[in-house]
Every structure is written in C-alpha cells, then in structure tokens.
Amino acid sequence: MPINLSNVSLPVKLLFSGYLMIIAIGYGMATIQILVTHGMADGKFGLSIQDIVYSYYGNRSGSHLESKLNGSMKANAPEQDRFALIQWVRSGAGERDYLDHAKAIFDTRCVPCHNADAGGLPDFSRLDNINKYTHPDSGATLASLARVSHIHLFGIVFIFMFVGGIFSLTSGVPLAIKCTAIVTPFVFLLLDIASWWLTKLNPHFAWLVILGGAGLAMAFVFMWVVSMYEMWVLPRYLRR
Known part of the structure; x- marks a missing residue:
C-alpha cells in the first residue's frame, strides 16, 4: 500500500500536525506584524496600496x-x-x-x-x-531591501519546502492540482520579492506586492487545510 497522509502512523501524523500548527500561528503573527508596521504607513489601520507605496517608494x-x-x-x-x-x-x-x-x-x-x-x-x-530623517521620504533603502529580501528568500523557501513535502503525501488531490499547489508558493515568493524592488523604482508596481502576498497565503491555506483533512478527517470515512 502506498504511503499517504491517511495511513501514516500516529507519531508521524503528530509530527506533521505539530509543524503545521506552529507554522500557521507564525503565519498569523507575521500578518499582524505587517498590519501594525506597513499597514500604518498612511496613519490608518489596514493594509492599502497607499501603505505599500509609502513603505517602499516613500511619500x-x-x-x-x-x-x-x-x-x-x-x-x-x-x-x-x-x-x-x-x-x-x-x-x-x-x-x-x-x-x-x-x-x-x-x-x-x-x-x-x-x-x-x-x-x-x-x-x-x-x-x-x-x-538624517528630515530629508524627503524615499521609502525603503536599497540596503534594507537587500537584507529583508535574502532573509525572506532563505526563510520562506524552507517553510514551503516542508509544507509542500507534507502536502505531496496527500492521496485525494489530482496530480495536476497537487503539482500546481506545490510550485505556486515559489513562483509567488519570487514575485513578492521582485515587487518590492519594482515598487521602489515606480509606485505603480505596488499592486504586485498585494498579488504576491495573496498568492503565498492562498497556497499555504490550501495545502494546510487539505493536509490536516487527510490526516485526521479522511481516515474516519475510510473506516466506515
């Protein structure tokens, strides 16, 4: 019998589930951090295009x-x-x-x-x-963009490598959808990082930041929900 999330041993399910739960909490905390930093760039709570322009291009x-x-x-x-x-x-x-x-x-x-x-x-x-801060606001510096970019590239790629690895063991997802879901976060991660630099050059690229972040979030939620479902809910139906 091929190994999948519905038939792996209980210790492995607990290991995978513990990782997914902690990563989900971390993702939520990262969202809160964005809302209280970038989301307040225009003085109003909530992330908007204007917040992104102020954060990267500057006011x-x-x-x-x-x-x-x-x-x-x-x-x-x-x-x-x-x-x-x-x-x-x-x-x-x-x-x-x-x-x-x-x-x-x-x-x-x-x-x-x-x-x-x-x-x-x-x-x-x-x-x-x-x-140093009384001059016109030109947004994020090139040094800060380079620092944050390499941190995100190294950190987030490991998160999705493990999330995607767990998700790859699902059995009820068609192969085409599974492959698309696994590749999607890496594509949107590159788009997200690139959009910061593009917005620094031109504020009209700010919408790409929203698109990149939204793509990462949707891929994460999809793989997380399906993986948890196949580990804990699907086996109950299979035993009926």
Whole structure:
C-alpha cells in the first residue's frame, strides 16, 4: 500500500500536525506584524496600496520623519507635538529651533524608545541622527531591501519546502492540482520579492506586492487545510 497522509502512523501524523500548527500561528503573527508596521504607513489601520507605496517608494511630498509622525508613529505623540515637529522640519530643521522647542518634544516622545541602547532603532537623542530623517521620504533603502529580501528568500523557501513535502503525501488531490499547489508558493515568493524592488523604482508596481502576498497565503491555506483533512478527517470515512 502506498504511503499517504491517511495511513501514516500516529507519531508521524503528530509530527506533521505539530509543524503545521506552529507554522500557521507564525503565519498569523507575521500578518499582524505587517498590519501594525506597513499597514500604518498612511496613519490608518489596514493594509492599502497607499501603505505599500509609502513603505517602499516613500511619500516624497514630505520628509521621512513627517511620514512616520503621520503614519506608524502617529499614536505615540499628541497632535500638537507632531505638528510642532513637522513645522520644525519644514522650516529647515535648524539647530536653534531644535534647542528651543523641538528637543524637549523629542526627549519626551521619541528618545525613550529611540536612544543609543535601542539596537536597530535610530538614536534621536542626537540632532545629527535626527537630521538624517528630515530629508524627503524615499521609502525603503536599497540596503534594507537587500537584507529583508535574502532573509525572506532563505526563510520562506524552507517553510514551503516542508509544507509542500507534507502536502505531496496527500492521496485525494489530482496530480495536476497537487503539482500546481506545490510550485505556486515559489513562483509567488519570487514575485513578492521582485515587487518590492519594482515598487521602489515606480509606485505603480505596488499592486504586485498585494498579488504576491495573496498568492503565498492562498497556497499555504490550501495545502494546510487539505493536509490536516487527510490526516485526521479522511481516515474516519475510510473506516466506515
């Protein structure tokens, strides 16, 4: 009898199911992380095309600091403080005005998180560091895109290698559909990564980011549901 998900031993089912459950939770946490980072780029909760444009291409009508104050950092300071910092940037981000007015706001609202001990966050206790963010917002840097791209390529490809490996043991899925489902996430992963770089060059490619992410999600959900069904539900029907 050929080995498939409906007749593998209980330990193997538990191993596969445990992996699929943890990966599903991780996928959900990744979605939440996207919503509270990229999804707040325009200052409104929920991922939109505008969020993607701001994240990768940038909001070039204003500075990077202004984009953050009106976007993902909006909830961290009252409107009057955000307005004062934006006005300081638009008036030239001068040192005298910084010392007289802006510094106190930065020290109160920003420095508790953005300090020398914050790790990956910029240190806003120093004016020279702040000035790096007072220029027009050009979105993600090439260095950050390269870093995130290689992390996603190496990480997500392993996730779908194992998910696809488990799914390949299904018995009730036609071969053509099975092969398509297994290949689909790799195609959409490449599309997803490429869309970040294309959107950096031109905001009209932002819709490709949505398409790439949606394709990955649909392939994952399909393979996950079918695999769990054949391990735990299908054997009950076969015994009848």
